[in-house]
Amino acid sequence: VPDPTDPLAAGLRAAVGDAHVLADPELRAGYETDWTGRFTGTARFVVRPADTAEVAAAVRACAAHGAAVIPQGGNTGMVGGGVPRPDGARPQVVLSLTRLDALGAVDPVTAQVDAGAGATLAALQAHAAAAGLDAGLDFGARDSATLGGIVAADAGGARALRHGTARAHVAGLEAVLADGAVVSRRNGLLKDNAGYDVPALLVGSEGTLGVVTAVRWRLVPRLPARVAALVPLPSVERAVALLGVLRSRLPALEAADFFLAAGLQLLLEHQRIAAPVAAAPVYVLLECADRADPTAELAGALEAAGIEDAVVADDTASRERLWRLREGHAEAIAAAGVPHKLDVGVPAARLAEFLARVPETVAAVAPRARTILFGHLGDGNVHVNVLGAEPGDDRVDEAVLRLAADVGGTISAEHGVGIAKARWLGLVRGEAEIAAMAAVKRALDPAAVLNPGVLLP
Numbered sequence: 214v215p216d217p218t219d220p221l222a223a224g225l226r227a228a229v230g231d232a233h234v235l236a237d238p239e240l241r242a243g244y245e246t247d248w249t250g251r252f253t254g255t256a257r258f259v260v261r262p263a264d265t266a267e268v269a270a271a272v273r274a275c276a277a278h279g280a281a282v283i284p285q286g287g288n289t290g291m292v293g294g295g296v297p298r299p300d301g302a303r304p305q306v307v308l309s310l311t312r313l314d315a316l317g318a319v320d321p322v323t324a325q326v327d328a329g330a331g332a333t334l335a336a337l338q339a340h341a342a343a344a345g346l347d348a349g350l351d352f353g354a355r356d357s358a359t360l361g362g363i364v365a366a367d368a369g370g371a372r373a374l375r376h377g378t379a380r381a382h383v384a385g386l387e388a389v390l391a392d393g394a395v396v397s398r399r400n401g402l403l404k405d406n407a408g409y410d411v412p413a414l415l416v417g418s419e420g421t422l423g424v425v426t427a428v429r430w431r432l433v434p435r436l437p438a439r440v441a442a443l444v445p446l447p448s449v450e451r452a453v454a455l456l457g458v459l460r461s462r463l464p465a466l467e468a469a470d471f472f473l474a475a476g477l478q479l480l481l482e483h484q485r486i487a488a489p490v491a492a493a494p495v496y497v498l499l500e501c502a503d504r505a506d507p508t509a510e511l512a513g514a515l516e517a518a519g520i521e522d523a524v525v526a527d528d529t530a531s532r533e534r535l536w537r538l539r540e541g542h543a544e545a546i547a548a549a550g551v552p553h554k555l556d557v558g559v560p561a562a563r564l565a566e567f568l569a570r571v572p573e574t575v576a577a578v579a580p581r582a583r584t585i586l587f588g589h590l591g592d593g594n595v596h597v598n599v600l601g602a603e604p605g606d607d608r609v610d611e612a613v614l615r616l617a618a619d620v621g622g623t624i625s626a627e628h629g630v631g632i633a634k635a636r637w638l639g640l641v642r643g644e645a646e647i648a649a650m651a652a653v654k655r656a657l658d659p660a661a662v663l664n665p666g667v668l669l670p
């Protein structure tokens with residue numbers, strides 16, 4: 214029970230109602246540690262507002278009483294950005310958006326829909342499908358990840374190859390700023406260049422500039438005929454060359470992910486299943502989607518690329534089985550320990566070099582660690598997972614992020630910067646750009662109420 218003389222508690226209770234201010238450590242626990250288990254801290258309170266007005270009131274209460282606001286959606290983040298800071302000097306309040314989960318009617322004319330920040334990706338997908346459309350975004354955490362967090366992080370997933378990251382789907386949004394003011398642009402006009410694009414600025418801002426409360430989401434046509442193929446390959450170079458052929462010959466290409474032998478082995482042991490494909494150093498998982506069956510088109514493209522050996526899945530169950538091999542990596546790794554997860558992006562031309570250099574780079578700072586590499590081939594997006602390094606030892610992080618920057622890549626592709634990578638932002642953003650970001654932050658949130666420690670060094 215919150216201390217009745219605590220003005221922060223009183224302010225929050227007035228904002229969201231007594232029942233939605235959680236102070237009990239047991240009730241708070243699920244909000245205090247992130248999905249990886251690596252990032253954890255203590256919140257003074259977890260608050261669960263019901264609507265935008267309550268979010269604004271809660272933010273104002275935090276600002277008035279010197280508390281930091283930690284916005285949180287489905288808590289599927291992997292960079293410590295949605296859980297309390299371990300070293301938080303100020304009281305920290307987790308602002309859970311999950312109750313804002315309403316989905317509006319799909320507008321068939323614009324193919325857009327209004328979604329609350331707390332609606333899950335899976336709920337949006339089902340809602341869109343019922344209207345003959347598709348969310349155009351997908352990843353393994355779909356049942357828990359919420360749209361506010363997806364937009365705040367600019368999440369990507371496997372289908373960004375065809376449809377872009379979350380940013381491409383945001384036709385507008387509503388957000389609460391650090392002073393409790395509400396900005397709202399949700400008329401869905403794709404041509405609207407009246408000045409600075411504040412909603413665009415909030416995409417990828419990781420809760421540091423505003424709390425996203427609702428999104429106007431752009432849907433895409435639903436393509437019901439789908440086929441997937443798992444292609445074993447002798448090298449990463451061959452995988453990149455394959456992608457080159459597919460890009461020009463396979464307009465139905467929707468996703469091109471990859472994993473390696475070590476990751477598949479770990480997953481097969483974890484899921485207790487047998488390998489569905491011949492052993493190889495590299496595996497590429499492709500998905501095509503179209504109005505009519507794209508299987509022949511896929512087969513033709515694979516032949517043109519000189520591929521003789523692939524497992525093709527043209528029904529939903531076998532397609533999902535293949536995708537579990539790729540999407541199951543995160544869980545198989547988590548079951549083996551607390552990983553360092555480094556989500557980086559590298560140019561296709563240097564992907565093979567990067568992947569070859571990661572193990573030796575990690576071994577130089579953590580000789581007993583092992584490295585599992587997988588990700589989204591089509592975007593050069595590599596998930597570097599390091600098992601067996603101390604969770605607090607960030608030499609591994611630094612070494613991998615420096616390597617990504619050295620090959621012309623980025624330190625964050627789709628998971629965000631969070632607290633995990635903030636100190637290395639300078640590896641991929643120049644001084645002037647970081648100064649501009651800091652100036653925006655100071656202007657919108659001078660007292661650093663919103664998600665302090667995230668994103669900016």
Ligand code: MLT
Binds near residue numbers: 370539556
């Ligand atoms: C994925 O591609 O599976 C997700 O980004 C999660 C992860 O990297 O573990």
Ligand code: ZN
Binds near residue numbers: 352371589596627
């Ligand atoms: Zn991913």
